[in-house]
Amino acid sequence: MSTQTGTIPSFDHAAAASGRSLWQLAWRRLRRNRAAVGAAIVLGFIGLMVLFGPLLSPHGYAEPHWDRISDPPALATGHYFGTDSIGRDLFVRTMHGGRISLMVGLIATGVALLIGVAWGAIAGFVGGRVDNLMMRIVDILYALPFMFLVILLMVVFGRNILLIFVAIGSYIWLDMARIVRGQTLSLRQKEFVEAAQALGVRSRVIIWRHIVPNLLGIVAVYLTLTVPRVILVESFLSFLGLGVQEPSTSWGALVSAGAQDMESAPWGLFFPAAFLAATLFCLNFLGDGLRDALDPKDR
């Protein structure tokens, strides 16, 4: 008997992780996907523009030019994207607004990713009472009046751009949690989970190594849907006067201001909307590329 014990093959996680890991494979496949690589390059370019674009213009984002109200785009005046209804340069404002929108998008989506995936995977995998309790908390948070949360946060902590990130992030992870939990309920019954359980793998390890990797496809797709939602929620808050404060701005705020004068000064809508749309398109293709790259069946 005692000589036999040494030969029982044990499941060694360190050995399983060496060789071609999921992430190495995914990275290799992602680089081969032309749409995804192109999207990443354009996104990088937009990021650089947003960070350094204002240096290319002689104007500031807050200074009004009373003699050039609603000017059309022209190279001669240095207003590459024209000016808005109080003569502020739209090129610099679009870049400045991009910083806020991209930051809101990234931070709130990051929160949705971390909390939403962990919450949903744990609720779905553990099941029973824990699942019931966790998902009822999500139900309650869904129905709570979001605007009062924002107003309360502002009263307690003062007006602060970081608060908008926190407020949106605290609300945007709920959908992710529900979707992840739904997938986990189905994954939990699959043979490979049963096999892992039979081998005595701990629940924490099963969730992290077997459930989460199988969720990544749909998570990647949903993340690309979350970024535009966050940017639009932010613009809605700004529209109500609860978001970014003038003269600071965001893409959402610029688009909603531009939409009001879209017949007389269409450039006010066009340029911020084009940047917003380009960003979302690229995220879409990058997300699909990620999804394909992370699919274990697609070798």
Added chain:
Amino acid sequence: MLPRYILKRLLGAVPTLLILITIAFFMIRIAPGGPFDEDKALPPEILANLEAKYDLDQPLVVQYLRYLGSVLRGDLGPSFQYTDFTVNELIAEGFPVSLQLGGTALLLALVFGVAIGTIAAWRQNTRLDYALMGSAMTGIAIPNFVLAPLLILVFAVYLGWLPAGGWGGGAAGNMVLPVIALALPYMAYVARLTRGSMVETLRSDFVRTARAKGLPEWKILCKHSLKVGLLPVVSYLGPAAAAILTGSVVIEQIFGLPGLGRYFVQGALNRDYTLVMGVVIVIGVLIVVFNLIVDVIYALIDPRIRYE
């Protein structure tokens, strides 16, 4: 097993809603400002009379218990802003409008979204796929407050085919534009989710088996794959249905519709406490019900899913 589960969940809805009402009540009250704040401050005597009329002079806990008692009797209280109406009346008036609009939009979004997503997944990484997903992304990127005026400009002002706004007692012509504006973003979401999950499903072993035994392609798509592939869409639909059926502020304002959505934002900005609470309760009930339906549908599409 399932009927017992449904019964358990329905019983569980009572404490869920109670907790929701409690948190929402105190959150709304703690927020600064009051329903009688005006540009010109009211004389203190009038303010005191008003507050006494609505019990606002009582301690918060007493107000809470009284409110809870009246909610249990089915009375959501008087509105502070629409002084001639009770919250029950306002909701009874606005909810059918939102329901009709939202229900139609939801159906539209679901049918077209699933169809578009399935076709895109079936022809993955072809031009058709890129074109469909590109337009879906456009639908997501264009905010409501841009899309709705554009639709009015084209179809009502230039072409003159449809009315620019108004409810008209729910006439079909008045419904077309708001339903489209409401449905498009949801349709795009559903299409993206369907495609993502169908791409994965179409690679699974059972689809390969179905192909190997020579089943026609439409049968593989519609009968075998969609059942599994719709799982994330179903998850998304629970909260989305609650949101779409309680109306959209933006759409209602632009098209001048008497729905429920505007009450939420107006009520919040005016601190119309009872009106906001009424809408919160409606949303809460819808969410509890839809998420229960979603969980039941999970068990129907994937019989392996168990809830114990």
